Amino acid sequence: MIDTTPPSIDPQIADPGATVAAARIARRLRHADDWQQEIGDILELLGRSLDIHRSILFRLRETPEKSLVQSIPAYWLDETIEGISGPPTIILQSDIHSDPLLGRLAMEGRQGKMFAGLTSEIDGFLRKDFDRQKIKSFLSVTVFAHGHVWGTVAINDCVRERVWTDEEKAALEIVALALGDAIERSRSERHVSEIIHAAILQAALDAVIIIDESGKILEFNPAAEKMFGYERANVIGNDVLDTIIPEFYRAGHANGGEYMQRRGAPMIGRRLETVSQHASGQIFPIELTATEVKVADRRLFIGSIRDLRERRQAEEEIGRQREKLHQNEKMAAMGSLLAGVSHELNNPLAVVVAQSTLLHEFAPDPQTKLRAEKVRAAAERCGRIVKSFLGMVRLHSTAQSEMDLNAVIRAALEVTAYGARSSGIGIDTEFAGEPLTVMGDPDHLTQVAANFLVNSQHALAAWNGDRRIKVSTFRTVDGNCGFAVADTGPGIPEAIRHRVFESYFTTKPVGVGTGIGLSISKSIVERHNGKIRFEEVEPTGARFVVELRAIDAGAIVAAGASVPSGGLRHALIIDDEPDVAGSLSDLLELMGVKSRVVSVWTSAADVLNGYDTDIVFSDLRMPGASGMTVYRQLLDQRPGLARRFVLVTGDMIGARAEVEALPAHLKPQILEKPFSTLDVRGVLAAINDQIDLAR
Template sequence: MIETRPASLDPDIANPGLSVITARILRRLRETNDWQSEIRKVLSELGRGLDVHRTILFRLRDVPGRGFAQSVAAYWNDEAVENIGESPTLIVQSIVNQDPLLEQLAVEVRQGKIFSGQTRELDGFLRQDFERQQIKSFLSVAVFAHGHAWGTLAINDCLAERNWTSDEKATLEIIASAIGDAVEHSLSDANVRDTIRKTMLQASLDGIVVIDETGSVIEFNPAAEKMFGWQRAEILGKDVLDTLIPEYYRPGYATGGDYMSGRGVPMIGQRLETVTQNAAGDIFPIELTVTEMKVADRRLFFGSIRDLRDKRRAEEEINRQREKLHQNEKMAAMGSLLAGVSHELNNPLAVVVAQSTLLHEFAPDPQTKSRAEKVRAAAERCGRIVKSFLGMVRLHPTAQAETDLNQVVRSALEVTAYGARSGGIGIDAEFADGPVLAMADPDHITQVVANFLVNSQHALASVPTDRRIKVCTFRTAAASGFSVEDNGPGIPEEIRHRIFESYFTTKPVGVGTGIGLSISRAIVERHNGRVRFEPVEPMGARFVVELPAVDHSFAIAVAGRQTISSLRNALIIDDEPDVASSLADILELMGVKSKLVVEWTSVGEELAAFEPDIIFSDLRMPGVNGMAIYRELLELRAGLARRFVLVTGDMIGARAEIEALPAHLRPQLLEKPFSTLDVRGMLATITDQVTLSG
């Protein structure tokens, strides 16, 4: 018959063997600070002393999502008995709710009643479970901690049915009470503080290293393991001088204790930045805080270590971004400066080009004609250099047009020629016969060529003699392109895959920004082309650019077409009389008569007695500018607006203003300094435009 009765501690235990077992278990539980580390030994000793085959400590608790549960805190099985090796059953609330006996026992356990008997006397879930575990007899008492039922302590006989004696029941009650006391003791304030300290040590993101007065490592947390590459078990007991202190700090010290007594003294109580060494011998920066502790008669040093490698990398990145911003500001300032300078230079250059052209045309003798040609060629070269510089700092989107790569490369060579000459660098240029045509923005492709030429000049700075750059243009059936090659040291194979990355550079600080090649590749790819690096034997580097080719036969047909201009009268508006008269002289050579206006008044007044076939207007003038005149014509004389040409040396400002208009309303642009060929081409363009619109 199942017996349940209120628990009562009977101090009169008749069996002296049980008294010894009980005393030994009580002493074990009383002396330990961690009952969980001793509980298996307690259960084993209890089982053997009571001659049972299984002892179990159950834990009563709420399991998230499963309600109340009786889980297993620990158990012991007699290995001499077969087929009882599996763990006891976890009983959850849903099972209790379906079994009347379990519901009754749940109430009685909280009342402190003993549960004992034989399995054959049970029914329901417990009988099935006990038979499966071969339990013949059972005895269970409650374990109380902190004023409530914490769990139960149970013993099982798996071989025979037995009637439990009062001595056995009292022994089990006494040990259950001692376990409850141990549970309460383990959760004392001191124990909680100790647990918190251990948890903080393990969870700290900073490396924690504790050494004693001899320099031996006595604590090493997981963050320190990750930081230094040492496992805790490997480094405990080792001298900090031989493990974590860099080799160049070790001379003069026999042990880590000597080091702490000497060089380490200023570190104590301070937060400072220094360096350390990991298991692989790598030196890296750290932030270190050292605190001295006295524990009994021992002197300990507590070190909190923060790895500064990520911080330093972030600082370096910030510095790179700051340098990038500085470079961008310099480029923007240079662009503004060039725009202003170009405007001031292009006006006198326009006069020199135009007048030297006229002098060449009307020279009375060959000697004068030759000198005029030299002046004209030099002035045009100055104009091309200014245009190339401006093209490299223009911010307008890629405007692709039929472009001769031979001319693009020549422009880039003129821009970079001084750097090559001053560096003692020879340049070999091989141009393909005839135009090498591609659909491209000449300004942007000129920038690409110039980037490669500048990079080659920098690479050749380390070559003592025979510094050479070779530039070639070429065409194939599908592509037009160019290459820039130098006989410098080349690019190491291990970094070739990174050379087109933004801000990656092998140049010294202050020489390059690391963005030239990445920008060049971006420009080429926007043109549907490709750029590649090729090593040169025995040493050197070559960069090759290929762009989609233009049908050469079509280009020749277009170039050979002659346009007969029907324009006979021109109106030239410019506040600089020399520029206006030079343009008028060139137009006169082409059969076009001109009227000059130095200061514009209005459309009605200026066109009252003169009807021009084409109008040339300077963009920048005091009072009213060229765009204002053009807008006035659009409103009052739309027919003349289609014959309007802006003349300017400030192409950056001109493009910005023109592109603000709808595409079909944008005027033509003539850039200073202009040659007779430029003016003739503009007359042809206006003639075609008028013909198509008519």
């Protein structure tokens, strides 16, 4: 019968052999530097003293599934017994799972119970294995080390079935206890522990510094070397106060230990942010976790330090991006407001331009013609300024078209002229004597030139010297075109010139600039495949230059030249502003086109009923129905009007997405307010060209 109860040690020991052997083994293990070097002799001594034929030390390791996996560090065999040669069997985890007895023994082993009995009384895996190894009787005791099951020490009788005495059980238990104590004290186990601790220090991403109560550095891991710029060998034994503590924190402390016990005391057991000092003297932010431990009669302080520079930089970048988003939102809101105001201004400007044109056309005397021409010129200038403003806030991609760079710069000068005059700043111009034809978006390039002019005005606003701006256009040696804006102001310091095109970098006072004008200008020029640069002006000042690829100039239609209306004889004008509609009708009549004006849109069927129109002009923004709604309804009734429809608007911001989404052959023509006679003639010519191409 198997006995799994702990032995009761009888004080009257019958056989002194077992007792003496256990005592010798315990004493030998107590004085051994490494139990593994002694285990072979110990197992032989145990076997011969107890008159057994096998003694084995099993190593047991617990798996995550709470099972035990067995290995054999050492064993002894009585070679005089025939048929028991060879190592003992290693029991696998799968064997433990599949055999009920092995599973029970694994559980009882964790409880410290002995396993003793006869092979003839068991079955399963162990019965077959013990029969194969000729084991008749068996006894094993659990070995505990570091508070856990380490393994078992077992003895076997391979000749006879025997009942183990209490003395034999007690002797084996003494050996197991002595082995557990030796394992805990062994150099190899301590070495493993030291390796683990050293590996943790070596692999730690945070700096780890250990000091004693006097402030002397005892440990300085590789992460600390990298973070603070010291080599470990050069700082071990140094005072931490003079090594990584900023100088302004050192006053009043004799050493680092005093610092930790006084100023550093609030750090113990907490995670906090503070500053430290690099070997170069640089002060940088850190996150510190400090712990106090006691080793024997010594107090040690362990500091785990994390460098916060990258995190702070990331936080600053997030702040910059948040500010950038805020600025973009402000600019978008400003653009929407400007678009709305411009639209309202363009309606009366359209009337003034059209009526002054008509007045000039039908004036009865030269003096009236001259006055009408002055009114028309002033109104058209107002219209160009408004269009330039709108062009700078429109949210659309670069639209490539043939243009004269001289005209772009003149538009930018008109937009910014008032600011220069009101500040007493003189502007000198030097335009090329020939057209500088480039492919680009005139709105975006006007924005670039205007930004240069505004920046120069800001630079000269508080300048006590000569206050002048020179604007020039030119053709380069290789035939390309360019323009430049130079001022006589203080210029830009050499140390920051490389940053002038960075987003949100500005030298202007708070509230004057956003720091994005030059970066946007650089982006626009690069989208045009051009170059932009800064140049110093002598004796003082700054000069910004843009160069663009030139193209051959196209045919230029002379201003005021008559453009035949072709087959366009009847027009439909849809506009809720009677004055604007009337002015457009009058201009069309000068070109031989009769018009019908509709101020309220009802439906395509009602408006077209009985009226055969050749061309349709519709205002974009109207109460009830927008110009795009009118366009879609007219196409349903008269698909042929797709090439004969003109949207009249003060700005295209509201409808650009809808217009751009249409197929190319269905996109309507655009007539922007305020429109001149030339603008209307241009639209009629474009409609005629489309009609001719469709034939």
